Each structure stands twice: as structure tokens, then as C-alpha cells.
Amino acid sequence: MNIFRFAGDMTHLISVLVLLLKIYATKSCSGISLKTQELYAMVFLARYLDLFTDFVSLYNTVMKIVFVASSLAIVWCMRRHPVVRRSYDKELDTFRHYFLVASCFGVALLVNEKFTLVEIFWAFSIYLEAVAILPQLVLLQRSGNVDNLTGQYVFFLGAYRALYILNWIYRYFTEDHFDRWISCVSGLVQTCLYADFFYYYFISWKNNAKLQLPA
Template identity: 60%
Template structure:
């Protein structure tokens, strides 16, 4: 399967990656990770690492591409008319590939940035001498082995193609649907939720809910559009957030601090 341009598989985590960066900046600015579940962040890191394995198969070397383009440009300037014409024709024929190359470069760089941000959050919560003191390890005790094993087994059975890349990508889709559960459990145990953490969790769920509307629209407007595995995972993920959505909206309507039932 060609992953050289931004496909729906890349779009699935585009907003999620932005939210990951926002969380990282929030932790760095406040030097606090209070209310943030390390378990959930570790699960999201696994999601990114298993979803972006195409970095090893579709790697883009900006250095090589730049030198190739520079060499062709110099030859075009210094060569004979025949050489110039051939190079001009070649550059024109490559124009249609330029758009794809830009997206390949963009995806390669951004995927590395967001994998790095996910790992940076984990490092801050585990190792930073100030940030780690605000991490409530005693409350963040969700055993995510009970999520990893079922998701992996399900990906072996329900997938688009039984290859290593596709099975791991499918695993990442299933795991993303439930990765927020440790965060939800932590918020329920601590009950009081600060505004930044509450907004972060709400946006995580809201973007997936909006994707469902996008899928419905595409189903009726694009012939043959079917993404059963993605749809199922998206519905499950949105359902996980429903209880949180209710209390979040109630707190917003009543202008009260968000509190979740124990």
C-alpha cells in the first residue's frame, strides 16, 4: 500500500499529534504534570511507534534530494542546448512528483517530531526532577496490559491485510480507541480536574466525534468509500468519552469546576 502521500491513515492522528504538542508545551511551561496519566501517554507512544513504521520504508533524504536538484540545475545552466532541453523536459516531467515529494518530506519530519514529543512527555514525567514530583503514581495504577493484549490479538484476526506493517497499523488503531481509559480512571479517582487537563481530554474526544461526521459525509458522497475497521474503532473511542462529555458540558454550562464522579 502506498503511503508516500497523506492518506486517511495519516489524517487519523493529525489532530492527535497537535494535541500531543500542546500537552508537552503545557508540561514544560508549568513544570507540572498533575492530572496527566503516564499510562495513557505510554499507550499513545506505542500507538505512534506502531503506526509510523512506514518511516523505515518511505524515508525521505532531504540532503540527497537537494543535491540531485542542485546538480540538475547546474548542468542545465552550463550544458549545450540539447542537454538543456533534455533536462528541462525531465524537470517538467518530474513536476507532478513534486507535490508528492513535499508531502513525503512533511510527513517524515512531522512524524519524527510527534514521536519525539510523545517520548519527551514520558521522559519529563518519569525523569525530570521537578515535573515528576507532580505525577500522582499512586492513583495512576491502570494495568494497560489488559488493553495491549486484546488489541493485538484482535489485530491478528481483523485486519485489511495479514502483513507485519498492516497488522501493527491495525493494532495502533484499536489501541488508540482505548488508550484514554487510564486517563479517565485517573480523573475519576482525583475527581477535581484542572481546566487545561479537562480541555485536553475534551478535545481528544471531540476530534474523533467530528471525524464520524466526516465519515458519514464521505460515505454518501464518495462511491465505494468503506473503512470498517476505522469506523468501528472510532465509534468505540467516541463512546468511551460520552460520560466525560456529559460532565464537561454540564460544568461549562453552570460555570463550575469540572468534577467527575468517583
């Protein structure tokens, strides 16, 4: 594992911890898209079908369990927790995310590296992860003001994917065999979706001001 992959994993983990901190410390999920969290839960469940059949390393297994468990816990809190669910911005979180699910699954059936159940669900998870942030970005744009923890969550989530791009570049030049082109293309699309958010995040950081997104 190279430093870019490890840094990406840790940044991804930090994004999850920031979101859990926001929910459990403030007892609020205001500004968080349930649609995006449900999409990420589907991403991890589809990607890690091999969790109990293929053992790569203890690190790999632990990270898979953490991401699956945390994503399901967040969805449960936003839907079922008696206090947290009251703060959910249902009126703003109206993105029709099931269209993303259907579209990504259709593409996975047509464009995959091997036509097997595991590989199709893996490709589906990659395509879905690339666009899973869309409901969250739309919600933030509609609400305008973004609280610090929500802004940090989205920032670290985007930074994780940017670091993974560096990981792929590094692997391309150092490994003899590297054929996960689906991940690379989807990762570039995903990173581009964060570009507007990154711009306003750095502007607010530079000016020491509260993050605001244009409606």
C-alpha cells in the first residue's frame, strides 16, 4: 500500500467520524442528506460482498466492516433516532436518488470488467459512489449556509477521492499490471462534482468566514 492510498483511506475515515460526531454530539442531522447516506450504504454493501469469502489483510477487513457499519448506523439514526430524525431537512432533501441507482445498475450490466455477480455489483458500487454526493450537494445549495461540521464532512469526503486519484497515478507508473480503469474514470467524475464546493470552501477558509454556497 502506498502513502496516497493510505492517506485516502484515513481521510475517508475522518469524513465518517466527523459526520458521526455531528450527529451524536449535536443530536442533529441538519444539513445532511439522507438520500446520499442511503446511497453510500448501498455502495459499501454492494462493493464488499466478498467480505466473508476473500481475506486480503486484517487492515482491509477492518476498514470494510467500519464503512459498512458506520453507513448503516448513520442511516438508522437519521430515520429512527427519536431526536436526530426531527432535525432532518426532508423538504430540502428531495433529490430523486432512485434514478441514480437504476442508471448506475444499468451501466454496470453493460460496462464491467467481468460478467459475474460480484464484478457487476463491484462496478455498480463504483458508478454509484461517483454520483452519491449529488443529493448532498443539492441540499447544501438549497440551504445556503453550511455549518462547520457538515462542511468539513463534505470536504474530507472529496479530499479522499482526490488522494485516490494520486494513488492511481502512482500505481500506473510503479505497477506492471493495473487495469481498474472503471475506478479511475468514475473517480475523476466524482472529484469534478466537488470542484464547486472546494472553491467556496477555500474562499470561506481564506476569509475566515462561514461557508456559504450560492443558491
